[in-house]
Amino acid sequence: xxxxxxxxxxxxxxxxxxxxxxxxxxxxxxxxxxxxxxxxxxxxxxxxxxxxxxxxxxxxxxxxxxxxxxxxxxxxxxxxxxxxxxxxxxxxxxxxxxxxxxxxxxxxxxxxxxxxxxxxxxxxxxxxxxx
Numbered sequence: 001x002x003x004x005x006x007x008x009x010x011x012x013x014x015x016x017x018x019x020x021x022x023x024x025x026x027x028x029x030x031x032x033x034x035x036x037x038x039x040x041x042x043x044x045x046x047x048x049x050x051x052x053x054x055x056x057x058x059x060x061x062x063x064x065x066x067x068x069x070x071x072x073x074x075x076x077x078x079x080x081x082x083x084x085x086x087x088x089x090x091x092x093x094x095x096x097x098x099x100x101x102x103x104x105x106x107x108x109x110x111x112x113x114x115x116x117x118x119x120x121x122x123x124x125x126x127x128x129x130x131x
Contacts, residue, residue, distance in 0.1 A: 013041040028055070093117075 027040035028051050037051045038044065046054075097104055097117075105114040 013039055013044075 028046065029038045029040050030036075031038065037046045037048055039046055093106055097106070105116055107114050
């Protein structure tokens with residue numbers, strides 16, 4: 001049984017960058033007449049099984065990266081769609097109003113007069129408000 005490390009000794013390009021930071025994609029060239037596989041970078045003849053392993057390892061790594069990107073996109077989408085600005089405004093208003101003798105009332109944005117939120121009689125849909 002030949003160890004896996006021997007399979008990668010055929011191509012110096014792949015061997016040198018296997019564990020390095022600047023990981024290179026294996027660029028393999030197949031000669032259709034002689035049915036040999038060559039490395040496009042260094043021109044070394046590569047064993048077909050070694051070439052298959054190189055491509056499989058590269059694809060596995062690409063799939064892992066794609067999975068990480070998709071997971072972060074899903075997380076971002078979930079956060080973006082759970083954000084409700086009116087809840088933030090209500091929480092801020094509750095915090096500012098306080099309790100007891102130090103209670104503060106919100107002011108009307110048009111006339112700057114204080115009003116009690118309990119006095120609100122009706123609500124209007126946002127799309128029907130004209131400014």
